[in-house]
Amino acid sequence: MSESVIGVESFTTVRGLRLAWVDFRPPGDGEDGTPVVALHGHFGRARGFASLAGALAPGYRVIGLEQRGHGHSDRGDGDFTPDAYVADAAEFVRGLGVGPVVVLGHSMGGVIAFQLAAQHPELVRALVVEEGGAFNRQPEIPHPVLDVTGWPRRAATLHELRRGIEARGIPDASYFLESAVERPDGWGLLFDYDDMMASQRALVGDWWSGWLGSECPALLVHGLDSFVLPTAMAREMAQRRPGTVLRELPGCGHWAHDDDPEAFAAAVRDFLATL
Structure with a gap:
């Protein structure tokens, strides 16, 4: 326990x-x-x-x-x-x-x-x-990089941010929403999408x-x-x-x-x- x-x-x-x-x-x-x-x-x-x-x-x-x-x-x-x-x-x-x-x-x-x-x-x-x-490389690993470039950058509510991410093929966005924060222009994620793409690509190998x-x-x-x-x-x-x-x-x-x-x-x- x-x-x-x-x-x-x-x-x-x-x-x-x-x-x-x-x-x-x-x-x-x-x-x-x-x-x-x-x-x-x-x-x-x-x-x-x-x-x-x-x-x-x-x-x-x-x-x-x-x-x-x-x-x-x-x-x-x-x-x-x-x-x-x-x-x-x-x-x-x-x-x-x-x-x-x-x-x-x-x-x-x-x-x-x-x-x-x-x-x-x-x-x-x-x-x-x-x-x-x-x-961590194809073909042994079919999808070593998760493409987040099309994910919403901002949403009016946390629920809308979740819905926008899950619409990109993520069954449950809870893990990613641990990084969700509210900013003056809406809800977004703490990490930078381009940074995460670069980081994932660097791990391919x-x-x-x-x-x-x-x-x-x-x-x-x-x-x-x-x-x-x-x-x-x-x-x-x-x-x-x-x-x-x-x-x-x-x-x-x-x-x-x-x-x-x-x-x-x-x-x-x-x-x-x-x-």
Whole structure:
């Protein structure tokens, strides 16, 4: 059962960027818990880890970084390559001053997490990768880029913004509406559409070397109904990387943490208990 946690949004300067982050401190006697740094996927927000943070409290303290170009973080100079995200995450983790940490990432955040472990092994004691593939290119991945160029920039109401996004083929816009804000000229999303297109395109490629480039324990969580990470690839990733545990969640898609929060949290909690 999840406990209530309070997510406190703060800002820090990382490599010249003002980045937002959320500290989900567990309740209780003041114990901070073992830190877990969480990296969201494209279009996501740090606060999307609130449910997981509650489920892992009080033994673990989830710290969500709002990555460049997302949420309330600066976009920087327009560099949305994986290397830029990794460098941001590395400096952020160093700034926490809590030693090597567990790094958890969803989708794009999962790729950044295992690239971080490969490039900066001294910062990462274990990995939790949800739906972050080691290969992200056609034809193996039919749709590696979600085209958002035609999405509404502004709408009179939040309901109209939802309706406009879902009219572009999105069955449920809730994930994207975590970034919805009301501005003087109407409702819109915090992220820039052109930035997100550039970021997605930069993630198209072969990331096997990064996935295989670290030796820390790893959990790979895969939703069996995912349209992003094929089951065959998830199984190959687990088979090829020593020290990797694969958890397949039936009835879950690419956003397994939303489709079945309890099963996802249980998979993460069981893995962390083995460290």
